[in-house]
Amino acid sequence: MSSQADQQKQTSNALQPGATAPNFTLRTTPDKSVSLDQFRGNPVILLFYPADFSPVCGDEVSLYNEILPEFQRLNAEVIGISVDGIWCHLAFSKHKNLRFPLLSDFEPKGNVAQQYGVYRKNDGVSERALFLVDKDGVIRYSYVSPIRVNPGADGILKALESLPQSTEQKEDTST
Amino acid sequence: MMELELTLPVNSSRDHVLGPQKAPITLLEYGDYECPYCRQANLIVGNVVQQLGDKMRFAFRNFPLTQIHPHAQHAAEAAECAGAQNKFWEMHDILYENQQALEDENLLEYAEILELNMSRFQKDFYNHTFAGLIREDFLSGVRSGVNGTPTFYINRMRYNDSWDQETLTRTLIDIINENL
Numbered sequence: 001m002s003s004q005a006d007q008q009k010q011t012s013n014a015l016q017p018g019a020t021a022p023n024f025t026l027r028t029t030p031d032k033s034v035s036l037d038q039f040r041g042n043p044v045i046l047l048f049y050p051a052d053f054s055p056v057c058g059d060e061v062s063l064y065n066e067i068l069p070e071f072q073r074l075n076a077e078v079i080g081i082s083v084d085g086i087w088c089h090l091a092f093s094k095h096k097n098l099r100f101p102l103l104s105d106f107e108p109k110g111n112v113a114q115q116y117g118v119y120r121k122n123d124g125v126s127e128r129a130l131f132l133v134d135k136d137g138v139i140r141y142s143y144v145s146p147i148r149v150n151p152g153a154d155g156i157l158k159a160l161e162s163l164p165q166s167t168e169q170k171e172d173t174s175t
Numbered sequence: 176m177m178e179l180e181l182t183l184p185v186n187s188s189r190d191h192v193l194g195p196q197k198a199p200i201t202l203l204e205y206g207d208y209e210c211p212y213c214r215q216a217n218l219i220v221g222n223v224v225q226q227l228g229d230k231m232r233f234a235f236r237n238f239p240l241t242q243i244h245p246h247a248q249h250a251a252e253a254a255e256c257a258g259a260q261n262k263f264w265e266m267h268d269i270l271y272e273n274q275q276a277l278e279d280e281n282l283l284e285y286a287e288i289l290e291l292n293m294s295r296f297q298k299d300f301y302n303h304t305f306a307g308l309i310r311e312d313f314l315s316g317v318r319s320g321v322n323g324t325p326t327f328y329i330n331r332m333r334y335n336d337s338w339d340q341e342t343l344t345r346t347l348i349d350i351i352n353e354n355l
Contacts, residue, residue, distance in 0.1 A: 059323040065242050067317055097242040152322035 209244035255305035
């Protein structure tokens with residue numbers, strides 16, 4: 001499985017660590033939008049996944065939902081992104097009792113996934129990809145999983161823990 | 176990225192372990208009492224343990240997905256409360272056999288069936304005495320690459336193959352033979 005993952009990684013065009021994370025503004029509910037830059041100052045985990053209600057995704061979002069307190073302890077926010085529309089996201093979010101927002105990369109379809117290099121043109125959905133964006137908006141971790149494999153959270157947690165603590169940074173800038 | 180190794184080794188002082196300490200192989204499961212696949216896996220593991228006898232140890236850690244399985248956390252706590260009275264595995268099996276009935280009142284009923292000391296059980300259960308241990312189980316799984324339930328580890332390495340009885344048994348026997 002890991003060799004498959006490596007292969008996937010090598011052929012992927014995903015933005016790599018060190019790149020500036022492209023800003024975006026996407027709808028999360030009919031009357032609410034979320035922009036990446038509104039999280040500036042804290043790390044953000046971007047969880048791109050192919051589609052709401054597909055079995056593997058269900059596991060992946062459920063897992064991240066469950067680990068959320070751990071991410072929050074490290075001051076990180078989690079954002080899910082797929083090409084599904086907001087109504088679908090709302091139903092999925094309710095179904096899974098999600099406590100983090102799902103963003104709709106719906107119009108133009110897959111535009112944000114394309115900017116991050118994780119859009120599957122032939123399938124019309126995004127890759128199953130993870131990015132860790134640091135407090136300054138720079139990508140610090142990037143991973144594309146085989147589309148049917150739930151990537152788990154061990155890699156992103158490790159990456160998150162190796163970032164300088166954002167709370168200390170915030171205190172530094174305020175003094 | 177695919178960190179496949181168990182970060183917290185199985186340790187009989189913190190874990191529930193069946194089988195001899197010196198068994199050549201340890202099978203560890205991360206499971207959720209409300210997960211239908213785990214219920215299936217519990218039957219399979221039971222058969223595998225019976226078949227391999229003293230050649231293996233089996234350990235179980237909690238990985239409750241509480242946002243999709245609203246009864247999973249309390250069920251896990253009930254198993255741990257029973258464990259404090261040396262009846263972990265008995266409760267473990269009752270929970271899987273009665274997966275459709277995991278309300279708190281059911282859990283207390285199971286404790287009574289197992290003839291546990293009820294005042295002690297209730298005290299541990301309502302004080303959430305073992306919630307911290309369950310969270311520790313869960314986080315050890317997250318850090319070891321558990322991505323859903325059930326997830327198995329054989330001697331510290333994540334098992335990625337199918338866990339149907341035949342494949343799991345054959346894999347374990349092969350590893351035992353390699354280590355002879």
